[in-house]
Amino acid sequence: MSASDQTPGFSAPVIGITSYLEQAQTGVWDVRAAFLPQVYLDAVTDAGGIAVVLPPQPVTPATARRVLESMDGLIITGGADIDPARYGQAPHSRTGAPRTDRDAWEDALLHAAIETELPFLGICRGAQMLNVALGGTLHQHLPDVVGSEKYQPAPAEFGTEPVRVEPDTTLAGLLGDGLDVHVYHHQALDRVAEGLRVTATSADGVIEAVELPAVPFGVAVQWHPEENAADRRLFAGLVDAAREFRTLKEQS
Template sequence: MIGLTTYLERAQTGVWDLPAAFLPHAYFDAVVRAGGIAVLLPPQAVDDRVADRVLDTLDGLIVTGGKDVDPARYGAPAHPETDEPRRDRDAWEDALLRRAIDRELPFLGICRGAQVLNVALGGSLHQHLPELVGDRRYQLGGGAYSSAAVAVTPDTLLADVLEATPSLDVPVYHHQAIDRVADGLVVTATTADGVIEAVELPTVPFGIAVQWHPEVDSNDLRLFAALVDEAARYSAEHTARHSSRTRHPEPAR
């Protein structure tokens, strides 16, 4: 069971024009094709108790793409090009990620998801990459993905998942990126101009976040397959622990 966080935006369908929770089909299609069961997680009021109750039902978590993280969360004023904040989604995904890390639930961050992870752990973001790289090569606009060549760091979990592929071209659509890397995160992929395209959290069995959009490459399911495989192991281990506790209950005190 893989939970995927969703958008909460104004949407039009038929005669309706109203706020709606939704997620592009490519995300959950990739999960299903990789052998998982997709469960959508719309933004809502959250605290640790709510986050834990949600995660109790899941074997893995994907924090998906979307609008920019509120810069107030990392102590910065908003850049003119930064989106209006989606504070409900920021709080929802932050809580889910923190509790997932605490229980070592396998997780994958995608685009915004990589930024949420870095900010949740104390890092910061570049709010507008064109000011650093000189153009909009990482976000062409109009919903058109561009391609970026990334170098993958050897001897990392990401390198293992990608079968030691030293470099690859990936689909990108982002005008922000990780700036100050949070303590505990390891950079695992970068572009030639130094943009961070992937990080991982070595203190958990499976915690990867990529700045690119693997869901739009239907021919490469390696990240999703790795998450689903790790989620299956997580489920089996926790089922075994629960069964053991059921067979051998603690003595009455």
């Protein structure tokens, strides 16, 4: 082993985190740029991982597999609404303009991760993307279903909701049988895709987490765990699974 191999962090797994493409201003420039809130990066590094940002770009299944070859784990982050055409619906009046580049990018990454059993975590939009990628549908405007704006109380303001976690699940092993979570979503899972298991719900029945039991670690939550710096258990679970994935890959 070389001296560089013994430096702190050498054994840390690499976690790819999808990002947005947004119009951004810096100095005299006003350009499209890769954008990701720092809280996602902090959540990974706090849990012992190395964070690598994966912005949307032209993608094929082969491209997605190649990108993930250098990753030990994957996070599909929150953000804009998914194009309803992907699940066979016309857009609701409150559904945001489609970001087709990001939809295609994350769909391909998720399929490649599932194919290779790469550990992955979906967050908010990421949970919705997993469901849609596997054939499920969404409620396009949750207030129409629950009669309340409590899941997205105001622009840039997170709500807090208690969720109940199903026993004998990966999520329960990490978080116990329930907790209060940060929510900011006006959409939610409707018809759950075949192969996914609902693992957490709110008091009024909104699906707040699903898992893919067919892979060693495939978890997706509708809430925003990155916003809770005092609780990194979910990210630690991903990092641990990513470390095990890399070890098995090196031994094969």
